[in-house]
Amino acid sequence: MYAIPAPDPGTPDHRSPWRYVVWTARRQWRTLVLASLLSILFMGVQALPPALIGRALDAGLSERDPRALLFWVAILLAAGVAQAVLAALAHRADVYNWFHAGYRTMQIVARRAGRLGITLRRRVSSGEVVAVGSSDMEELGELTEYTGMLVGSLVTVAGISAYLLASSGTLGLLVVVGVPAIVVAMGPLIAPFHRRTTTHRERLADLADQAGDIVAGLRVLRGIGGERMFARRYRAASQETRWAGVRVGRFDALLRSAEILLPGLLVAAVVWFGARAALAGEITPGQLVTFYGYAAYLVVPLQALTAVLGTAVAGHVAATRIVRVLALRRDIVDPAVPVPGPAPGGGLSDPVSGVVVRPGVLTAVACARPAEGLALAERLGRLRDSDPPVLFGAVSGASTDPAPPDAADVVALRDMALAEVRRRILVSDNDAWLFPGPLRAELAPDGTSEERLAAALHAASATDIVAALPGGLDGLVADRGREFSGGQQQRLRLARALLMEPEVLVLVEPTSAVDAHTEAAIGERLAKYRSGRTTVLVTTSPLLLDRADRVCHVADGRSAAEGTHRELLDRDPGYARLVRRGAGT
Incomplete structure (x- = not known):
C-alpha cells in the first residue's frame, strides 16, 4: 500500500469523463490489480463449498466412506478459514482504492480551484464545487472500489460456467446463456437511471447555491423583510430536489429488485433441470x-x-462534473514571454478610469457605484484584464495625465508574470474567506514574529477579537470564521492583508461592517502602518477618506476629480453627495 494522499496527484486526462476514470485507474493500477487478485481468490474460495459439499455427500451417502467424508469436511473447514482471511484482505484493498481515488480527485480539484482563483467563482457555482468535493469524489471512489469485485465476479462466473459445462452440458449451457441475458436485461434501466441521477445532482448543486446565498445575505434579508420570501423559494427548491431524489430512489429500487429477481429465475431454472437430470440418473x-x-x-x-x-x-455523472471543473481555464493567463516588473516602489495607472495611484502614498478612491470600485480594484491587481492595460511603475501626474506606456520604468501588468503580480500587488475584498485552523496560521501562514502580529492586529483594531477568542492566537477558527461577526471578520481579514506586507495593497471597503469609533481608529492606524508604501482604499467612508493622502472621485467609470477629502467636499458637489450619503447624513 502507498501513502494517502499522494505527494503528487499527477496531471489528469479530462478530455472526457471516461478518460478521467481510466486515468485515475492507471494512476493506481498496482493496487487495483492487487484488489482484483484478492477478489478472485476470495470469490474462488467462496465458490468451493458447493463442490466440496457435493463430494462430501457422495462420499458419505453413495460411497459410505467415513474417512473420505472427514477429509472433505476438513477441506470445507479450511476453505471457510481461507475465505475469512481473504475477505478481510480484499476489503482492505477495495477500501484503499476508494480512498486513493477519492483523495486524488479532491487534491486535483482543490489544486485546479486554487489556480483558477477568481475565475472559478465567475464560471462555476459554489454548489457545484461543493458537490464535486463531497458526493462526486465518493461516487468515483466507489467506482474504483468495485473494480476488484467486478474482476472477481467475472472470473468466478466464468469458472463456475466451465465447471457446469464439463459436468452437464444442459446445465452449463443454461448458465452460460443466462448470465449474459441477465446483464442485457438490465440495460434498459441504465439510461433512465443515469438521467435521473444527473438531474438530482444538478438540483443538489442549485440548492447548495441558494443556501449559501441566503446565509451570506441573511442580515440584509432580515433588514428588508425578504427572509420569508427567500425561505419560500428555498422550500420550493428543496421539494424539487427531494422529488428528484425520490425518482432516483425508485429507479434504484427497481435495479435492486432486478438484481434479485433475474438471478433468482436463473437459480430456479437450474434447480428444475438439475432435479430432472438427477431423477433420470444423469447426475x-x-x-x-x-x-x-x-x-x-x-x-x-x-x-x-x-x-x-x-x-x-x-x-x-460524478466524472462529468469533475472534468467540467478541470476543463476550466483562467480568465487571466500568463503572457507568452513575461517581462520583468519595474523596480520596487512604483505606482499604478488605470487608463480605463483615469485613476493614478502614486507611489508611496495612501490613495482613496470613492466610486458612485460599488461595482465600479470592485472592477477598478480587480484591474489594479490584474484579477481582470483591460484594454488599454493597467500600468505599473514610476507613474506620476494627475489622473488625466497617466504615465506613457513606453516609459522605460513602466510595465503593463498584463505583460508581467502572474506570480510576480500576485507577489507585489494584493487585493483584499469582503469576499475573502477565513479558513479553518489556528488563528495564528490564518493570519500569517508562513509565520512571523509576535511583534509584527501585534502591530498588524493593532492597526486593524482586532486586538480585542484575539483576546476574546479561547486560546488567543492559538485558538481555532471555524470554517469561514462563522464564530465571528461581519465586522470582526473584516478586521481579521485586514490584519491578514497587512501581515502580507505587499508592495501595493488594494483594500475594498475594509470597514463597511464596523462601527464609527472602530472605523476612525482603523483609518488613523492604517495610514501610519502603511506609511511610505503604496496603498489604495476603495471606499465611500468619510472617516477613511479623511485619512488618505489623495482622494479620487470616480463617476460613470471615469475619474471626475481628485485632491484631499476636504478639498473635494468644497469643490465637487457630486463627491459631497456621495460621501454624505455613505456617512448616513
Whole structure:
C-alpha cells in the first residue's frame, strides 16, 4: 500500500469523463490489480463449498466412506478459514482504492480551484464545487472500489460456467446463456437511471447555491423583510430536489429488485433441470446439490455485476462534473514571454478610469457605484484584464495625465508574470474567506514574529477579537470564521492583508461592517502602518477618506476629480453627495 494522499496527484486526462476514470485507474493500477487478485481468490474460495459439499455427500451417502467424508469436511473447514482471511484482505484493498481515488480527485480539484482563483467563482457555482468535493469524489471512489469485485465476479462466473459445462452440458449451457441475458436485461434501466441521477445532482448543486446565498445575505434579508420570501423559494427548491431524489430512489429500487429477481429465475431454472437430470440418473445426488449450490451462489457475483452497472452510472455523472471543473481555464493567463516588473516602489495607472495611484502614498478612491470600485480594484491587481492595460511603475501626474506606456520604468501588468503580480500587488475584498485552523496560521501562514502580529492586529483594531477568542492566537477558527461577526471578520481579514506586507495593497471597503469609533481608529492606524508604501482604499467612508493622502472621485467609470477629502467636499458637489450619503447624513 502507498501513502494517502499522494505527494503528487499527477496531471489528469479530462478530455472526457471516461478518460478521467481510466486515468485515475492507471494512476493506481498496482493496487487495483492487487484488489482484483484478492477478489478472485476470495470469490474462488467462496465458490468451493458447493463442490466440496457435493463430494462430501457422495462420499458419505453413495460411497459410505467415513474417512473420505472427514477429509472433505476438513477441506470445507479450511476453505471457510481461507475465505475469512481473504475477505478481510480484499476489503482492505477495495477500501484503499476508494480512498486513493477519492483523495486524488479532491487534491486535483482543490489544486485546479486554487489556480483558477477568481475565475472559478465567475464560471462555476459554489454548489457545484461543493458537490464535486463531497458526493462526486465518493461516487468515483466507489467506482474504483468495485473494480476488484467486478474482476472477481467475472472470473468466478466464468469458472463456475466451465465447471457446469464439463459436468452437464444442459446445465452449463443454461448458465452460460443466462448470465449474459441477465446483464442485457438490465440495460434498459441504465439510461433512465443515469438521467435521473444527473438531474438530482444538478438540483443538489442549485440548492447548495441558494443556501449559501441566503446565509451570506441573511442580515440584509432580515433588514428588508425578504427572509420569508427567500425561505419560500428555498422550500420550493428543496421539494424539487427531494422529488428528484425520490425518482432516483425508485429507479434504484427497481435495479435492486432486478438484481434479485433475474438471478433468482436463473437459480430456479437450474434447480428444475438439475432435479430432472438427477431423477433420470444423469447426475448423482451430490452433483445435484452442487448444481443447486452454484446456482444459488451465482446470485452473489451477478448482484455484484449489476451493482457495478449502477455504480458506473453514478461514477460517470460524478466524472462529468469533475472534468467540467478541470476543463476550466483562467480568465487571466500568463503572457507568452513575461517581462520583468519595474523596480520596487512604483505606482499604478488605470487608463480605463483615469485613476493614478502614486507611489508611496495612501490613495482613496470613492466610486458612485460599488461595482465600479470592485472592477477598478480587480484591474489594479490584474484579477481582470483591460484594454488599454493597467500600468505599473514610476507613474506620476494627475489622473488625466497617466504615465506613457513606453516609459522605460513602466510595465503593463498584463505583460508581467502572474506570480510576480500576485507577489507585489494584493487585493483584499469582503469576499475573502477565513479558513479553518489556528488563528495564528490564518493570519500569517508562513509565520512571523509576535511583534509584527501585534502591530498588524493593532492597526486593524482586532486586538480585542484575539483576546476574546479561547486560546488567543492559538485558538481555532471555524470554517469561514462563522464564530465571528461581519465586522470582526473584516478586521481579521485586514490584519491578514497587512501581515502580507505587499508592495501595493488594494483594500475594498475594509470597514463597511464596523462601527464609527472602530472605523476612525482603523483609518488613523492604517495610514501610519502603511506609511511610505503604496496603498489604495476603495471606499465611500468619510472617516477613511479623511485619512488618505489623495482622494479620487470616480463617476460613470471615469475619474471626475481628485485632491484631499476636504478639498473635494468644497469643490465637487457630486463627491459631497456621495460621501454624505455613505456617512448616513
